[in-house]
Amino acid sequence: MLTYTLRRILAIIPLLFLVSILTFGLTLLIPGDPAYAIAGEGASETQVEAVRDRLGLNDPFPVRYGRWATDALRGDLGPSLYSSRTISADIAERFPVTLGLALLSLLVALLISIPAGILAAVKRGTWFDRASTTGASLGLAIPNYWLAVMLILVFSIWRQWLPAVGYTPFGEDAVGWLKSMTLPAIALGSSAAAQLTRQLRSALAETLQQDYIRTARAKGLRGWKVVGKHGLKNAAVAFVTVAGLQVSLLLGGAVLVEEIFGLPGFGQLAVTAVRNQDIPMIQGVVLVGAVVVILANLAVDLTYGYFNPRLRAQ
């Protein structure tokens, strides 16, 4: 188990290296001279030269990458082009908002998908199974930003139960935070809920048809005990994998949801940076997003050891 864990942890080092090269390499996609693009239209020659100096654009790519990556390793992503603050400071300030939103969305998704998926698998072919499968198909098809707009329409405009925009930090007022996050979390968590329900239903339904489940039943084990002890644990690997993959989607989806609900998170930072053509900021946001996804995948990998004893033995 220890070897497995160490191997998994070591495997992320080359991955982080590639991710950082790809992130930094984004500037290579800029058509023409990046200094002109970054300085913006109508910038004078002196301004362009200043940008070139500030970003060290006169140096060759490997030198620039080396400098950026060493700084990034120390937690320094450089200054933003549009504010006097550093990129790291901006991200550190915004990230907790998005983290809270993503965790709450995941919670919404789990609260819906676990009961729905289990019931649908156990009661396969019944009206509940059909209803949850249809619901899941709809959940996958409905854009989360549209759901966000519809939720605002119903719960903020027609019934003024929850705020449509604005953010209350958790530290200031936990209830206020929950109120400001409920609609965004439902909007963002809906597609995750749909996908997890589908996954859990199919994995559990497949497991429940295995011979050892029949044996357990034949031995006289109660119905729900069979589902809980033998069925769920075996269906869990696929479920946890899909749940881990949601982290990436939730971080991406947060961009739109934060924009709609006016939440000062990571996604809103990304959108503002794009509108300002703040390329270094975009690179910082994208890099941090990828690192979070890599860590989430690592966490998922490590749970396999728990769910699959064969891995521990290796």
Add this chain to the structure above:
Amino acid sequence: MSQEEQATRLGAASDLLVPSAPGSVQAAPALSRRRRFLRRFLQERPALVGVAFLGLVAVTSLLAPWIAPADPAEQDLLAVLQSPGWGDHLLGTDHLGRDVLSRLMYSGRISLLAALEAVLVGVVLALPPGLVAGYVGGWVDGLIMRVADALMSFPPLLLAIAIVAVLGPGITKAMFAVGVIFAPRLARLVRATVLDVREETFIEASRSIGVSTPRILRRHVLPNVMPALLVQLSLLAGIAMLLEAGLSFLGLGVQPPDASWGTMLGEAFLVINETPWLSIFPGVAVALSVLAFNVVGDGLRDSIGRELRRAG
């Protein structure tokens, strides 16, 4: 089982909201296989409804210049934000007095074309590395797959936004970005299928009589990759529509005066207090189209899947 093996097992694009795809394909006589597949697909009722719906969207958006009730760009500032009804404007008018139904019809064209572009870019970027990685193996495979892993570590929409940030806004560039997001997922799927096919006797036979690798890849491997790829493409087209609408909603995709369903949704959101229905129509159009792509993808998978089980 490692994360990547799991991901392959669950289907290449399973992290992009889609269910799994078949992993292996058997070699069978092409014509009869195609005919059997078609017969089975025709029995998939939801998928046929999906095809019919997408056909309807395609036809109405293509014929929009002739059948749309009004010019989608024509403003009538005396008739802004009119409610839907049996008058001049069946689905009402927007904040500039433009006919919503006509705009929906015209923007359907952009939404469909955008999805097509993203999927094509994905395939073009994914096929060569996927085929090579699966067939050649070794360190080449290792390198290609590590790059794919790295690309898949970026949150999809965030990566798309970053690419649009450097390339500049516009629907063609935005959909190129979406294609880049699809590429590593498709490459993984192609590679997994090639790995299955590679050991087949007919490939070994071709190799033993001296057929060149590029020719084996083109003539024998590629046709076997197509079914799994087709399923995935249908599902990815749905995701492309979602991402297109999202990027256009943020103002990074389609630029005015053109419009997609995402742009319409973005404009409607600005006047949601006065005219809530304006937000409903484009959203329903996107959701139904994505649903249609998904059921078509599921239907394709089931039709191919059953054949696999029988052949296996």
